[in-house]
Amino acid sequence: SAVISQKPSRDICQRGTSLTIQCQVDSQVTMMFWYRQQPGQSLTLIATANQGSEATYESGFVIDKFPISRPNLTFSTLTVSNMSPEDSSIYLCSGTTESTDTQYFGPGTRLTVL
Amino acid sequence: QKEVEQDPGPLSVPEGAIVSLNCTYSNSAFQYFMWYRQYSRKGPELLMYTYSSGNKEDGRFTAQVDKSSKYISLFIRDSQPSDSATYLCASSSGNTPLVFGKGTRLSVIA
Numbered sequence: 001s002a003v004i005s006q007k008p009s010r011d012i013c014q015r016g017t018s019l020t021i022q023c024q025v026d027s028q029v030t031m032m033f034w035y036r037q038q039p040g041q042s043l044t045l046i047a048t049a050n051q052g053s054e055a056t057y058e059s060g061f062v063i064d065k066f067p068i069s070r071p072n073l074t075f076s077t078l079t080v081s082n083m084s085p086e087d088s089s090i091y092l093c094s095g096t097t098e099s100t101d102t103q104y105f106g107p108g109t110r111l112t113v114l
Numbered sequence: 115q116k117e118v119e120q121d122p123g124p125l126s127v128p129e130g131a132i133v134s135l136n137c138t139y140s141n142s143a144f145q146y147f148m149w150y151r152q153y154s155r156k157g158p159e160l161l162m163y164t165y166s167s168g169n170k171e172d173g174r175f176t177a178q179v180d181k182s183s184k185y186i187s188l189f190i191r192d193s194q195p196s197d198s199a200t201y202l203c204a205s206s207s208g209n210t211p212l213v214f215g216k217g218t219r220l221s222v223i224a
Contacts, residue, residue, distance in 0.1 A: 001160075004157075031211075033211050041216070042120075042202060042214045042215060042216045042217050043158070043202070043214045045211050048211060092157055092158070102146075102148060102160055103148070103204075103211075103212050105157040105158045105159070106157050107157040108157045110155070
């Protein structure tokens with residue numbers, strides 16, 4: 001299994017600002033993903049974080065709004081840029097270990113935009 | 115049609131009941147099936163993992179996959195108040211992101 005941590009665990013931000021969320025995994029993972037979960041909803045995939053190259057974004061999500069980095073196999077960041085209240089959500093990092101296809105999740109970052 | 119369909123509930127049962135949670139999926143390429151449990155204000159926690167068809171049992175939890183009918187089930191025996199959470203089913207074809215159901219909110223009443 002993999003243990004995934006995220007920082008910050010929560011934040012309250014002003015409209016128009018940006019927040020970078022960090023994701024750290026305790027072991028190497030083959031794939032890392034970023035999800036968004038709005039209140040009472042399921043998980044929506046934002047993008048796949050690719051090591052050393054640009055992330056692969058899902059429909060409806062763009063790099064200018066959600067720039068992602070993954071400099072190595074155990075670390076990734078997601079930035080929520082030029083925030084608006086609609087960006088208020090829980091942002092979750094997940095990873096797939098090399099030995100299995102199971103995905104493990106971090107505890108999430110609860111973002112509130114005022 | 116969404117690739118993974120799940121009744122969001124809520125589902126409320128008395129303590130000790132057998133709980134049945136279900137999902138259907140449409141993508142025949144799906145080979146991996148998972149159930150996650152998510153407590154309020156926490157990240158999803160992997161509960162059960164099944165590859166292809168069949169049953170898998172772990173303590174009070176049993177996961178079933180019927181690929182012929184594209185049906186995924188999770189059974190919880192002797193349910194406890196601590197089982198109260200949202201349960202998410204998820205599937206993938208392998209080395210691809212999971213596709214999640216909406217989640218079913220379960221309450222087990224003491």
